[in-house]
Amino acid sequence: MFWQSLQTISVRRAIVVFFAFLFALVGALATQAQMSGIDPDPGDRGSGGRSTIQGRVFFPSGRSVDQRLKVTLTSVGAGEVVGYSDDSGAFSFRRLANGTYTVVVDAGKDYLPARETVVIAEPTRRGGSGSVFTVQLQLQLKGNVANKAALLDAALAAVPKPARDEYQKALQAEREGDSRKAVDHLKNAVNLFPEFMLAYNEMGAQYFRLGQLDDAAEALTRAIKIDSTAFSPQLNYGIVLFYKNQYQEANAQLTRSIEINETSARAHFFRGRTFIRLNNLAIAEKDFLRAVALGESPDINEAHRFLGGIYREQGNYPRAVEELESYLKLVPNTKDADQIRQIIKELRGKMPATRN
Numbered sequence: 001m002f003w004q005s006l007q008t009i010s011v012r013r014a015i016v017v018f019f020a021f022l023f024a025l026v027g028a029l030a031t032q033a034q035m036s037g038i039d040p041d042p043g044d045r046g047s048g049g050r051s052t053i054q055g056r057v058f059f060p061s062g063r064s065v066d067q068r069l070k071v072t073l074t075s076v077g078a079g080e081v082v083g084y085s086d087d088s089g090a091f092s093f094r095r096l097a098n099g100t101y102t103v104v105v106d107a108g109k110d111y112l113p114a115r116e117t118v119v120i121a122e123p124t125r126r127g128g129s130g131s132v133f134t135v136q137l138q139l140q141l142k143g144n145v146a147n148k149a150a151l152l153d154a155a156l157a158a159v160p161k162p163a164r165d166e167y168q169k170a171l172q173a174e175r176e177g178d179s180r181k182a183v184d185h186l187k188n189a190v191n192l193f194p195e196f197m198l199a200y201n202e203m204g205a206q207y208f209r210l211g212q213l214d215d216a217a218e219a220l221t222r223a224i225k226i227d228s229t230a231f232s233p234q235l236n237y238g239i240v241l242f243y244k245n246q247y248q249e250a251n252a253q254l255t256r257s258i259e260i261n262e263t264s265a266r267a268h269f270f271r272g273r274t275f276i277r278l279n280n281l282a283i284a285e286k287d288f289l290r291a292v293a294l295g296e297s298p299d300i301n302e303a304h305r306f307l308g309g310i311y312r313e314q315g316n317y318p319r320a321v322e323e324l325e326s327y328l329k330l331v332p333n334t335k336d337a338d339q340i341r342q343i344i345k346e347l348r349g350k351m352p353a354t355r356n
Helices: 002-036 143-157 161-175 179-192 197-209 213-226 231-243 247-260 265-277 281-294 298-314 317-330 337-350
Strands: 051-058 070-075 079-084 090-096 099-106 114-120 132-138
Touching: 051 099, 051 114, 079 090, 090 099, 099 132, 114 132, 161 179, 161 197, 179 197, 197 213, 197 231, 213 231, 231 247, 231 265, 247 265, 265 281, 265 298, 281 298, 298 317, 298 337, 317 337
Parallel strands: 051 132
Antiparallel strands: 051 090, 070 079, 070 099, 099 114
16 A cells, blocks of 8 residues: 555656646746747748848737737748747747748638738848848738627727727737736726726736736726626636636636637637646546647647647557647747657657557
8 A cells, every 4th residue: 555655646746747847848938929929940040141020910909919820931932931929919030031021820710811021122241130020910800700890899889989099099009019008008998987898808918918917817807797708808817817826716717718608729728727737637638639629829739738748647658649749740840849759759668569
């Protein structure tokens, strides 16, 4: 019994250590993303130049996106480079030579691809840095979901103009990357119109970006009290609770968001992460599988990584290898690619040899 207890403790520690490794890597990548956009491959020479194309992606309302999106850069000479925006819609492609480039943002099934062409024609010179070209891409809803935009317009139309003006100023400050200024305008908006759910939701998002989790939670709670059927504040509040390490509460909140919108891959992804923290790998597996089935995004790519960890702990090494290899195919230039390849190698060593 004593030896069995030691084995149990050892297994639990191994699970904790392995998933701590996964969470730490995801957290490090998220921190880098929030700061300045994700460089597709920091070690890549790009197209051999010194210039940079950077930009930000916005929703049709003018609010910057709150998730990472696939951004593709194409040119005749350099071919195609795939990158991702950060959690505020910012992206960058560095080390670019002269040429004509097309930036394409894929925001999923509800939006049309957003495109922008950039021509780099820098004079040849030795030393120094190249120019920085900045673009802004605004998403447009597809026709079959245009009614969502109409509903949003209707919700804003019910808001008194002074409060609506403050909200628009907040969105402009967000586009400029000034979350503190955005919060100030949002405070003005809710003071003018206390039932302004959209403003409280946006305030929660801005506080989250500032790292002020308690303030974010308070703002999102106010939004939910105003409209308990609104999906966005429910999901945002669940994510804030997750980062506050309140996992039972986060699970309950994320479950409510999924009840409102079962097809949200992001909600399933974060609930899966929450169940890992609650040491319920079986249910976490179901949420990650659902997230993957709903569609690709950088968050969903991470679901493959977590599934690999779950199958590793279950002793299902072939599935673990399959999921980790799927992750590397989707994100071949991830910072921890070598570590994941080493894990795959170790897992293959534990698999029984196949007979010809």
